Amino acid sequence: MATDDIRHPPEHDPAGDPHRWTSVVTAIRSYLHDVAEDFRGRDLRPADPRGEDPETIADAVFDLLTRREFTYLSKARSRSYRAAIVADLIRDAAAGLPLRFFYDIGGGYRAGVDGRRALSFSPGLGELLALRQITRLDRQVRAVYPRGVRFCLVVDNICARLVNDIPLHRTAAYCAELRGLIRQLRLEASVDLLVESEHFSPEDYSVDTRGTPTEVPSRAAVENVARFLGRECDVSEAVERIARYRVVSGETERRLQSQGHGVRMTQPATASTFGFRCFPGSDSRLQSGDVVLAYRDRDRIEPRLVTSQSPWAADIRWLDVPDLLPWPGTQVGFVIADRVGSR
Secondary structure, three states, X not given: OOHXXXXXXXHHOOXXXXXXXXXXXXXXXXXXXXXXXXXXXXXXXXXXOOXXXXXXXXXXXXXXXXXXXXXXXXXXXXXXXXXXXXXXXXXXXXXXXXXXXXXXXXXXXXXOOOOOOOOEOOOOHHHHXXXXXXXXXXXXXXXXXXXXXXXXXXXXXXXXXXXXXXXXXXXXXXXXXXXXXXXXOOOOOOEEEEEHHHOOOHHHOOOOOOOOOOOOOOHHHHHHHHHHXXXXXXXXXXXXXXXXHHHHHHHHHHHHHOOOOOEEEEOOOOOOOEEOOOOOOOOOOHHHOEEEEEEEHHHXXXXXXXXXXXXXXXXXXXXXXXXXXXXXXXXXXXXXXXXXXXO
């Protein structure tokens, strides 16, 4: 679909200026074209890594992980994760295997971004960009280790069920769509899913919160609980949900660790997991809302996460791009960045 073929009524012109509207559309389409090219440009030729030194490989790959493209952590902060990550990388490289990563992407749904708090159970632009990050890392790793990477996207949907009452059949549908997207992008060789409910049952877990330390949550903490419940809640319920999370998330982590070894990564870093960006510039959780595109000066496009707390959410507009977005999406949300503010 050519830019000249796009027609929108005047009320959809975000700047009141048809020339700027054309610039916005052109920049968005150019950005999405580059995203698509990243998936098409992968080199999947088999290679034999024998003879390469595993320690040298591990050091080089750790240096890749600490680039600003892939983490918000500084070089100094990254050093505390180095020993554990390098040990995992050496083990895979010595065995001639793809380098394995376990990357948490949430409970199989995303928090609502509007006043209705409607939860989303379909992958969106954020998931697509996260897959692009993996593809970019894989390409750079193959330059130093031809076997590349193997990412396991961790979906802790039993945790979501026991903490936030999210039905398993809804999160299973999200996982099915995400697997379909992975197949469409031909990423099965480097990406798969580790879905908690496919290996364990809610009955395997304890939700006994007796003795769990609690405190009166802040207003922001109550709002965060409500976002992931998909409805309003009061302080007393927020206290109980936070206590449940502390109990269940620990069990989730222990059980998922039994499913294999590899470098453990989350979106914001934790004390034991390295912070891997789901898109360049990100330092927050993909599951907290929706990812849209911000148009900045000089036709520059940046992905931005919008949540129910984003004051500019009402300024988001939608553009039909069925020829550029893979299934299941045909639209992309965008906003003029001067309404968002600087990062």
